[in-house]
Amino acid sequence: MSAVPLYRLAHGRSGDKGNRSNISVIAWKPEFWPLLVEQLTPQAVARQFAHRRPTQVERHLLPQLQAMNFVLDGVLDGGVNGALNLDAHGKSLSFWLLDMAIEVPPALQALLLPEPG
Amino acid sequence: MTTHSPAPLRVGAAAGFSGDRTDAAAPLVRELIRLGGPAALIFETLAERTLALAQLARRADPAAGYEPLLDELLRPVLADCLAHGIPIVSNFGAANPTGAARRIAALAAELGLAAPRIAVVGGDDLMAPAYRAALREALGAGADADADNNEPAWVSANAYQGAEPIAQALRAGAQIVVCGRVADPALVLGPALAHFGWAPDDWDRLAGATMAGHLLECGAQVSGGYYADPGFKEVPGLASLGYPIAEIAADGSCVVTKPAGSGGRIDRHTVIEQLLYELHDPAAYLTPDVVADVSQARVDELGPDRVRLSGVRGHPRPERLKVNICHASGWLAEGEISYAGPRAEARARLAAQVLRERLAPQPLRVDLIGVASVLADDGGALLRQLPEPVLGGARDVRLRVALQHADKAVAERLTREVNALYTCGPAGGGGVRTALRQRLAMRDCLLPRAAAPTRFDFLQEPAP
Numbered sequence: 001m002s003a004v005p006l007y008r009l010a011h012g013r014s015g016d017k018g019n020r021s022n023i024s025v026i027a028w029k030p031e032f033w034p035l036l037v038e039q040l041t042p043q044a045v046a047r048q049f050a051h052r053r054p055t056q057v058e059r060h061l062l063p064q065l066q067a068m069n070f071v072l073d074g075v076l077d078g079g080v081n082g083a084l085n086l087d088a089h090g091k092s093l094s095f096w097l098l099d100m101a102i103e104v105p106p107a108l109q110a111l112l113l114p115e116p117g
Numbered sequence: 118m119t120t121h122s123p124a125p126l127r128v129g130a131a132a133g134f135s136g137d138r139t140d141a142a143a144p145l146v147r148e149l150i151r152l153g154g155p156a157a158l159i160f161e162t163l164a165e166r167t168l169a170l171a172q173l174a175r176r177a178d179p180a181a182g183y184e185p186l187l188d189e190l191l192r193p194v195l196a197d198c199l200a201h202g203i204p205i206v207s208n209f210g211a212a213n214p215t216g217a218a219r220r221i222a223a224l225a226a227e228l229g230l231a232a233p234r235i236a237v238v239g240g241d242d243l244m245a246p247a248y249r250a251a252l253r254e255a256l257g258a259g260a261d262a263d264a265d266n267n268e269p270a271w272v273s274a275n276a277y278q279g280a281e282p283i284a285q286a287l288r289a290g291a292q293i294v295v296c297g298r299v300a301d302p303a304l305v306l307g308p309a310l311a312h313f314g315w316a317p318d319d320w321d322r323l324a325g326a327t328m329a330g331h332l333l334e335c336g337a338q339v340s341g342g343y344y345a346d347p348g349f350k351e352v353p354g355l356a357s358l359g360y361p362i363a364e365i366a367a368d369g370s371c372v373v374t375k376p377a378g379s380g381g382r383i384d385r386h387t388v389i390e391q392l393l394y395e396l397h398d399p400a401a402y403l404t405p406d407v408v409a410d411v412s413q414a415r416v417d418e419l420g421p422d423r424v425r426l427s428g429v430r431g432h433p434r435p436e437r438l439k440v441n442i443c444h445a446s447g448w449l450a451e452g453e454i455s456y457a458g459p460r461a462e463a464r465a466r467l468a469a470q471v472l473r474e475r476l477a478p479q480p481l482r483v484d485l486i487g488v489a490s491v492l493a494d495d496g497g498a499l500l501r502q503l504p505e506p507v508l509g510g511a512r513d514v515r516l517r518v519a520l521q522h523a524d525k526a527v528a529e530r531l532t533r534e535v536n537a538l539y540t541c542g543p544a545g546g547g548g549v550r551t552a553l554r555q556r557l558a559m560r561d562c563l564l565p566r567a568a569a570p571t572r573f574d575f576l577q578e579p580a581p
Contacts, residue, residue, distance in 0.1 A: 022396060081558040093492070
C-alpha cells in the first residue's frame with residue numbers, strides 16, 4: 001500500500017446552499033470505486049474538514065455512476081450571507097477534498113492518473 | 118409548437134448566471150437553426166442574490182430591476198429566434214418582468230421586427246403587504262426574530278414558481294416568456310411540457326426534463342466550463358466554449374451536446390459533475406414541479422460531445438413552495454496589502470497583528486494569500502495550525518482582512534486602518550485596495566401553493 005492524493009483517482013465539484021456545501025467525488029475508473037467507498041467515509045471527510053467544524057457529514061452513493069455526493073453542514077461560516085471568506089461559496093473546497101490521501105494497493109497503482117510534469 | 122409531437126425538443130442554454138458571456142447565444146441559435154426541428158432558447162440569469170440586487174435597482178428607478186445585460190444578450194439573436202420559431206424563455210425579468218418585456222418590445226421595434234408576442238410570468242414577487250402575514254407565519258418563530266420584525270429592512274421576497282405558466286404561455290403562442298423567480302430547471306421543463314403535452318403528474322417525464330434543465334441551468338458548466346485542471350482534466354477551446362444543447366426525448370431522457378466545432382467538452386465526467394452540482398440527496402431533488410430522483414440514473418457517452426442522461430425517476434411535487442426572503446444586513450469591509458521578497462510572510466503576519474490591535478475588540482478575518490486563504494476558516498483555525506514560518510516564510514504574500522458590522526462607521530474603520538499601513542505598518546507593504554459595501558442576508562421558508570398563485574399575461578394582446 002502507498003498513499004496518493006485523491007485527485008489521482010477521482011475528480012469533483014463543490015456547490016453551496018446557505019451554510020451547507022456539497023462536494024461530488026467521481027471515480028476516474030470503475031476499479032477505484034470500492035477503494036473510494038471504503039476510505040472516503042463520512043468520518044474521514046469530516047476529519048479532512050475539521051477546521052471548518054462540520055456539524056454533520058452525509059454521504060450519498062451512486063454506484064452506477066461510480067460517484068458519491070458529500071453534504072457538509074455548517075462548513076461555510078454562514079455561507080454567502082455571513083462568511084468573511086473571499087470564497088464565501090466554498091467553490092474551492094472540492095480541491096481540499098481532492099488532496100486527501102488514499103491508500104492504493106499495488107495492483108491498482110498502474111491505473112492511477114500520473115502526476116503531470 | 119404542437120402537442121403530442123414525438124420529435125425531440127432541442128433546448129439551448131445561452132447563459133448560466135447574470136454576468137455570463139454575452140456572445141454565447143449566437144452560435145447556439147445558428148446551430149439550432151442548422152439542425153432544424155423544434156427548439157427553444159433559455160437564459161438563466163437569476164442567482165439567489167441577483168434578485169435582491171434587482172429589487173434595490175428597481176427602488177432607485179421604477180423602470181429598472183431586470184437583467185442589466187438584457188440588450189446585449191438578446192440583440193444578437195432576437196431576429197433569428199423570431200424568424201425561425203425558436204421561443205426564448207428566461208428569468209431575466211428579475212424584479213421587473215414587465216419592465217423587461219417592455220424593453221424587449223422596444224428592442225424588437227429598434228431592430229425593425231414585427232411586434233413579438235411576449236408573455237410575462239408573475240406570482241413570484243411577494244413583497245406586497247398582502248403577503249406579509251402568510252410569510253411571517255411560514256417563517257415561524259425563526260432564529261432571526263429581529264429581522265422578521267424589522268420589515269423595512271426586507272429587500273425581496275420571492276417564491277420559486279414552476280414550469281406550468283411557462284408552458285401555458287408557450288401553448289398560447291408566446292414567442293418570448295419573461296419570468297422573475299422560477300426554479301431554474303423550469304426554464305427547460307416549461308418548453309418541454311408545451312412541446313410534449315405531458316400530464317402534470319407524469320412524474321418520471323417531468324423529472325427527466327427537470328434534470329435536463331438542471332444540467333443546462335449553469336450554462337457552460339456542463340460543456341467544459343468550470344472543469345479544466347491542467348494535466349488531469351484537459352478542455353480544448355476554453356476561451357470559446359460551446360454552450361449546451363439538450364435534446365429532450367418524448368420519454369423525458371435527454372442527450373446533452375453543443376454546437377459543432379465549438380470549444381469545450383461534453384463527456385460522462387463533465388455531465389456527472391454538473392448532475393451532482395448543488396444536489397443534496399440524489400434521490401430527492403426538490404423543485405416546484407416534481408421531486409426528481411437520479412439515484413438510478415444512467416449517463417452514457419453516445420459519441421464525441423454527446424452524452425445521454427436517462428433513468429431519472431420522479432415523485433409527486435412538494436405541497437409547498439420555497440420562498441427566499443432577503444434583507445439588509447450590515448456592512449462588509451475588506452482591505453488588502455501585498456508584501457514580497459525576503460521575509461514577506463513574516464511582515465504580512467506582523468501587519469495582521471497590528472490591525473488586530475488597532476481594531477480590537479472586533480473579530481477580524483485574516484487571509485495570507487499565497488499561504489492560506491480561501492481554504493481557511495473565519496475563525497483562523499487553519500492558519501493557526503500551519504507551522505511557524507521558517508526564515509520569514511513565503512516570499513510573495515497578499516494580506517487580506519475583512520470584518521462585518523451593523524454600524525457602517527465601525528466597518529469603515531477597517532478600510533482606514535489598512536490604508537494607514539502604508540506609513541505605520543511593516544516595511545515594504547504596497548498595493549492597498551479596500552472595499553466597503555452593504556450586506557444582504559437571505560432566509561427561506563415554505564409557503565402553501567395557494568398563498569402564491571402564479572399566472573402569465575401577454576404584454577399586449579397579439580394582433581388578430
